[in-house]
Amino acid sequence: MEKQIILTHRQIQHKIRRIAYQIYETNVNEPELIIAGIAPSGYKLAERLVKELSEISEIEVKLCKVNMDKSKPLGSITTSLDSSEYTDKSIVLVDDVLNTGSALAYGVHHFLNVSLKRFKTAVLVNRNHKKYPIKADFKGVSLSTSILDHVNVTFGEVDQVCLQ
Numbered sequence: 001m002e003k004q005i006i007l008t009h010r011q012i013q014h015k016i017r018r019i020a021y022q023i024y025e026t027n028v029n030e031p032e033l034i035i036a037g038i039a040p041s042g043y044k045l046a047e048r049l050v051k052e053l054s055e056i057s058e059i060e061v062k063l064c065k066v067n068m069d070k071s072k073p074l075g076s077i078t079t080s081l082d083s084s085e086y087t088d089k090s091i092v093l094v095d096d097v098l099n100t101g102s103a104l105a106y107g108v109h110h111f112l113n114v115s116l117k118r119f120k121t122a123v124l125v126n127r128n129h130k131k132y133p134i135k136a137d138f139k140g141v142s143l144s145t146s147i148l149d150h151v152n153v154t155f156g157e158v159d160q161v162c163l164q
Helices: 009-026 041-054 102-111
Strands: 003-006 030-040 060-067 091-100 118-127 136-144 153-154 160-163
Touching: 003 009, 003 136, 009 041, 009 118, 009 136, 009 160, 030 102, 030 160, 041 060, 041 118, 041 160, 091 102, 091 153, 102 118, 118 153, 118 160
Parallel strands: 030 060, 030 091, 091 118, 118 136
Antiparallel strands: 003 160, 153 160
16 A cells, blocks of 8 residues: 655644643643653654643643553553652643554553543544544544554654555
């Protein structure tokens, strides 16, 4: 199947900035915010969101790396921050693509083991056919795709989102 570019580098930058503004507007009264990215690509998106948030707001933003095996989400999930660092804080869990919803569902479950002030999710691409009842609070683009389609997000020198 031929590769179809869904978002160019410039479009991705615009989407990330828009998501950052939405996160800021939702958390405008918070002194501190945790942006937790599911590694690897969700973490790269989270890094960019933290950079944008630091440019547009005074909120202290902490970056958290979430490590999990997306093919076996019931396995071990670890974070780069100790749970005491996000207890009673607002968290945004970030992934590149909301595909089946399993990675976000199990990621949410991990963070719900402690008391949180607010919990939201953000994705660059929201596919409209999920296996789990998970929604993205902040999304760059929504795509109606077939189960056979593959969405590939590339972060690098030239960012792009492709449908294959």
